[in-house]
Amino acid sequence: MPIYEYRCNACGFQKEHLQKLSDPALSVCPECDRESYGKLLSAAGFQLKGSGWYATDFKGGNKPKTPPPCQTGEGSCSSCAAS
Numbered sequence: 205m206p207i208y209e210y211r212c213n214a215c216g217f218q219k220e221h222l223q224k225l226s227d228p229a230l231s232v233c234p235e236c237d238r239e240s241y242g243k244l245l246s247a248a249g250f251q252l253k254g255s256g257w258y259a260t261d262f263k264g265g266n267k268p269k270t271p272p273p274c275q276t277g278e279g280s281c282s283s284c285a286a287s
Contacts, residue, residue: 213240 210230211218217235233241 209244209246210241211244212236212238213242214238217241218244 205222205224207220207222209220212233215236217233229243230241231239
Protein backbone atom coordinates (compact mmCIF):
# COMPACT_ATOMS: atom_id res chain seq x y z
CA MET A 205 0.00 0.00 0.00
CA PRO A 206 1.36 3.42 -0.87
CA ILE A 207 1.94 6.17 1.64
CA TYR A 208 0.41 9.52 0.72
CA GLU A 209 1.39 12.83 2.26
CA TYR A 210 -1.36 15.37 2.97
CA ARG A 211 -1.35 19.00 4.10
CA CYS A 212 -4.14 21.31 5.17
CA ASN A 213 -4.20 24.64 3.34
CA ALA A 214 -6.12 26.26 6.20
CA CYS A 215 -4.06 25.38 9.28
CA GLY A 216 -0.85 23.93 7.79
CA PHE A 217 -1.24 20.51 9.45
CA GLN A 218 0.74 17.86 7.57
CA LYS A 219 0.63 14.06 7.91
CA GLU A 220 1.34 10.82 6.00
CA HIS A 221 -1.49 8.31 5.45
CA LEU A 222 -1.26 4.67 4.39
CA GLN A 223 -4.02 4.12 1.81
CA LYS A 224 -5.02 1.63 -0.85
CA LEU A 225 -4.96 2.81 -4.45
CA SER A 226 -8.73 2.34 -4.56
CA ASP A 227 -9.36 4.49 -1.44
CA PRO A 228 -10.80 7.95 -2.07
CA ALA A 229 -8.55 10.94 -1.38
CA LEU A 230 -8.94 12.53 2.04
CA SER A 231 -10.39 16.03 2.08
CA VAL A 232 -11.23 16.83 5.73
CA CYS A 233 -8.32 17.92 7.93
CA PRO A 234 -8.08 15.79 11.11
CA GLU A 235 -6.72 18.82 13.01
CA CYS A 236 -9.13 21.65 12.16
CA ASP A 237 -12.02 19.72 10.49
CA ARG A 238 -12.02 21.95 7.39
CA GLU A 239 -12.28 20.58 3.87
CA SER A 240 -8.91 21.92 2.77
CA TYR A 241 -6.83 18.76 3.20
CA GLY A 242 -5.04 17.77 -0.01
CA LYS A 243 -2.39 15.38 -1.29
CA LEU A 244 1.15 16.63 -1.73
CA LEU A 245 3.39 15.67 -4.59
CA SER A 246 6.55 14.05 -3.28
CA ALA A 247 9.55 12.15 -4.63
CA ALA A 248 9.35 8.42 -5.17
CA GLY A 249 11.11 6.19 -2.65
CA PHE A 250 12.98 4.15 -5.27
CA GLN A 251 15.09 4.65 -8.38
CA LEU A 252 15.42 2.60 -11.54
CA LYS A 253 19.01 2.60 -12.75
CA GLY A 254 20.82 1.01 -15.63
CA SER A 255 19.62 -0.31 -18.94
CA GLY A 256 16.25 -1.41 -17.63
CA TRP A 257 15.27 -3.71 -14.83
CA TYR A 258 12.66 -5.70 -16.76
CA ALA A 259 14.90 -6.46 -19.73
CA THR A 260 17.82 -7.59 -17.60
CA ASP A 261 16.20 -9.19 -14.57
CA PHE A 262 13.03 -11.00 -15.59
CA LYS A 263 13.22 -11.93 -19.25
CA GLY A 264 16.36 -14.02 -18.94
CA GLY A 265 18.56 -11.65 -20.93
CA ASN A 266 19.65 -12.44 -24.48
CA LYS A 267 20.19 -16.15 -24.03
CA PRO A 268 20.04 -18.03 -27.33
CA LYS A 269 17.30 -20.63 -27.50
CA THR A 270 18.79 -24.10 -27.69
CA PRO A 271 16.78 -27.12 -28.78
CA PRO A 272 16.14 -29.75 -26.13
CA PRO A 273 18.72 -32.54 -26.02
CA CYS A 274 18.01 -35.55 -28.15
CA GLN A 275 16.55 -38.55 -26.36
CA THR A 276 18.97 -40.90 -28.11
CA GLY A 277 22.02 -38.94 -26.93
CA GLU A 278 23.36 -38.51 -30.46
CA GLY A 279 22.81 -34.74 -30.42
CA SER A 280 20.35 -34.64 -33.29
CA CYS A 281 16.65 -35.35 -33.28
CA SER A 282 16.77 -36.35 -36.96
CA SER A 283 17.77 -39.83 -35.84
CA CYS A 284 14.87 -40.13 -33.40
CA ALA A 285 12.02 -42.41 -34.39
CA ALA A 286 8.74 -40.63 -35.10
CA SER A 287 6.15 -41.40 -32.51
